[in-house]
Amino acid sequence: MNYAYDPIGRRISVTEDGQERDYLWDGNSLIATYVSGSMENLYAVGSGIDEVLGVYGDQTQYLHSNHLGSITGITGTDGSVLGARSYTPYGMVRSTTGTFNSKLGFIGRSQSSTTGLTYIRARYYDASVGRFNRIDPIQDGLNWYGYAGGNPIRYYDPYGLDIIVLNDSDAVGLIGGPYGHNAILVGEEGNWNYYSKDGPGFLLGGKEIGDSGHFRTTNGNARIPYKTFKRFNEDEDISARYNTRVRFETNCEETDKARQKAEEIFDRKYNFFDENCADLVEQVAHAAGVDLSNSDISVFGVKATIPNIQIFGASLEKLVRDALRN
Numbered sequence: 001m002n003y004a005y006d007p008i009g010r011r012i013s014v015t016e017d018g019q020e021r022d023y024l025w026d027g028n029s030l031i032a033t034y035v036s037g038s039m040e041n042l043y044a045v046g047s048g049i050d051e052v053l054g055v056y057g058d059q060t061q062y063l064h065s066n067h068l069g070s071i072t073g074i075t076g077t078d079g080s081v082l083g084a085r086s087y088t089p090y091g092m093v094r095s096t097t098g099t100f101n102s103k104l105g106f107i108g109r110s111q112s113s114t115t116g117l118t119y120i121r122a123r124y125y126d127a128s129v130g131r132f133n134r135i136d137p138i139q140d141g142l143n144w145y146g147y148a149g150g151n152p153i154r155y156y157d158p159y160g161l162d163i164i165v166l167n168d169s170d171a172v173g174l175i176g177g178p179y180g181h182n183a184i185l186v187g188e189e190g191n192w193n194y195y196s197k198d199g200p201g202f203l204l205g206g207k208e209i210g211d212s213g214h215f216r217t218t219n220g221n222a223r224i225p226y227k228t229f230k231r232f233n234e235d236e237d238i239s240a241r242y243n244t245r246v247r248f249e250t251n252c253e254e255t256d257k258a259r260q261k262a263e264e265i266f267d268r269k270y271n272f273f274d275e276n277c278a279d280l281v282e283q284v285a286h287a288a289g290v291d292l293s294n295s296d297i298s299v300f301g302v303k304a305t306i307p308n309i310q311i312f313g314a315s316l317e318k319l320v321r322d323a324l325r326n
Contacts, residue, residue, distance in 0.1 A: 001114060008227040009121065016114055028121075028188070033103075041103070049252060050108035061102070068152075069108040074100060089152045091118065091127030122229065136247075162188065163258055163288050165281055167244040167311035180307035182281045183222075183242070185232065186258045186288075192226040194238065195262045197280040199270030221267045246314040254288040261287035278305040291317060 004013035006025075013022045021040070024032040029045040030052070044054035050069050055061045061082065064073035070091075074082045083100030087093060091106035103110050106127060109118050117124040123132040125147060135144035164185040171181035183196035199220045216222045226232040233239050250258065262284045268275050278295060282305060285292045295310035296303045 001112075009230065011119055014112075016112070052104055052108055055102065063102060063104065065108060070106050071102050071104050071108060074098075074102055088127075090130035090147065091125070091152070162250045162255060163248050163285065163290065165246045165248075165285065165292070165311060165314045166242040167246075167307060168241050169243055169308055169311070171307070178308070180311065181241075182278050182307040182310055184262070184281045184284050185226075185229075186255060186262055186284065188255065192229060192232060193259065193262065194222065194224040194226065194232065195266045195280060195284065196222040197266060197268075197270055197275070197277045198222060199276075217267045219267050219269050221270070223262075223266055244311055244315075246311065246318050248285070248288065248290045248318065250288045250290070258284050258288035273302050273304045276305060276307075278307040278310045281307075281310065285314075 002013075002015040003011060006012050010025050010028075011023060012025070013020060015021075020036060022034040022037075023030060024034070026045075028049060030043055030050075031045060032042050033040045039057075041055050041057040043052050044056070045051055046053050048069070051065070052063050052071070055063060060077050062075045062077075063071050064075065066072050070087055072086065073084045076082055081098065083096065083098035083102075085093060085096045085100050085105070087106055093105070105111055106118055107120070109120055109125075111118045111127075115124075116128060117126055117133060119125075120132075123134055123136075125132050130147055130152070131145040132147060133145075166183045166185065168181040170178050172179040181196075181198075183194060186193050186195065198216070224235075224238065226235070262280075265283055266280055270276065282292045282295065292310055292314055295305050295307075295313055297306050297309065298304075
């Protein structure tokens with residue numbers, strides 16, 4: 001089998017048993033498939049992630065899904081039920097009735113008939129064991145292969161990735177330190193943004209020292225786009241700085257709110273006591289429904305949000321959220 005991907009990580013071609021199937025995307029939505037150059041299926045999609053409403057191919061069909069986006073029913077143009085399917089919590093087919101010929105199934109994704117793996121963007125998922133086939137590229141939490149926080153009946157993982165708090169624990173070596181430095185990644189595969197409030201102390205001729213030309217604002221703050229999380233990891237001038245990462249799964253609305261908040265506040269002038277890097281992270285996370293408050297201590301008689309305390313709190317918040325999901 002051979003796979004091909006576009007520059008932002010979307011799978012655009014699969015060659016299996018000598019047959020090539022190509023995939024046409026509109027953002028994160030699959031809109032058409034082609035086999036050996038001829039259109040196989042055209043998809044009608046909704047506004048949600050992996051929300052396929054209809055398939056136009058040899059026969060027009062309407063797809064019906066459950067709360068997780070798994071395709072559970074197919075009807076014809078006359079409203080007749082053509083087929084129905086149910087799944088185990090982790091995505092194995094439990095039962096099928098009628099003619100169920102949709103190539104989309106569990107959480108609205110396609111499964112290889114050869115490998116049995118389900119393509120979920122950042123990784124491939126094995127429903128037979130309820131695990132991804134490789135580690136989470138973010139490598140946070142206790143289980144880097146786990147799916148949906150161990151609660152697949154209530155949650156699903158359409159990207160494999162969402163908002164990520166980054167920590168450089170050795171930064172800011174003032175008296176009583178180091179206090180650390182935090183930044184945040186917001187988005188999804190195809191559209192990540194890195195936000196960091198560094199302040200003018202990082203500027204030298206308009207760019208960060210040792211940052212390979214990542215130009216910052218005149219206030220010394222950074223917003224850097226990355227098409228994929230892999231691109232972020234490959235940008236070692238930025239990514240290698242951070243020794244701890246904590247990921248929080250958010251829905252599309254929460255991610256949009258976090259991005260809007262980040263755009264609103266990331267370039268405010270740096271102030272160690274009330275506009276530092278951890279203050280930025282706290283407010284952006286709060287917009288996404290993640291509470292990272294209570295990270296203040298008194299420094300020189302004035303309260304300040306401390307990055308290394310914040311990342312510890314973020315790790316605890318992550319554990320609590322994962323526990324509540326199970």
